[in-house]
Amino acid sequence: MAIPTYWLGCMWLPDTILQAIEKKARSFLWESGAGRGLHLQNWNTVMSSKAEGGLAIRKLKEAKAALLGKLVFKVLNRQESPWVKLLRAKYGELNPWSPSVPARASWVWRALVNTAVMIRGGCRKLIGNGRTTKAATEPWLSSVSWNRQPWQMHPRLMNEELLVSDLIAEARGQVDRMVGNGRLTRR
Structure with missing residues (x-):
């Protein structure tokens, strides 16, 4: 199974091909030259680790x-x-x-x-300064459920070109205005 494993690391092989390879491996173990054979072990047992009594053959998918x-x-x-x-x-x-x-x-x-x-x-994207993260289309809030994501709650955020850095700048501006108006004091 070393040759298929090499190709798995660099090509997207369709599942039908992977199933055909596993079928050939099964027939190698179980069939005689006449196309018949006795299945002495379940295929899942054969694919289990050696410590569990198997041959440690990987599931190709x-x-x-x-x-x-x-x-x-x-x-x-x-x-x-x-x-x-x-x-x-x-x-x-x-x-x-x-x-x-x-x-x-x-x-x-x-x-x-x-x-x-x-x-x-x-996967989650780390935003850093937010200049490369799109607010509406990329998952950057890992602890917020999908229906509570900002773009689900505010129509303005549905703009696919809106960046997280825009939201950060807008929030910073709001805080600065609140401090300037005396509604928020710095400690």
Whole structure:
């Protein structure tokens, strides 16, 4: 299973192909030359760890997500490696919240975008100064439920181009005005 694992780390293989590979692995273990065989163990037992009595064969669908997720993490965190620099120079930023794949994108970039979309539910964006975080389309408030997010409560925030830095600047201006009017005092 080493060859499929290599390709899982750099290509988005369809689930049908992964199922076909696992079917071949099962038939290798269980079938004789005549296409028949005796199933001595359940496939889930075979795939369990060696400590649990299995052969530690990975579930390919889960391995695909883990291996490509590691590459997505490197791209999102701007790792200083040549392949990340090359992909960012050619395709720009990888944004899991508004993914776009150019028509002539490489299979590696397509795999990264597909994986980013798959794992985005568990991701949150750190806003820093807020100049690169869109307030309405990117999850930046991790402790607030979806229906209580600011864009769900105020129609002005539905503007897809509104940045978190705009909200920070507006809030700072309101505090400054309140201090200037004497409604709020600094301690």
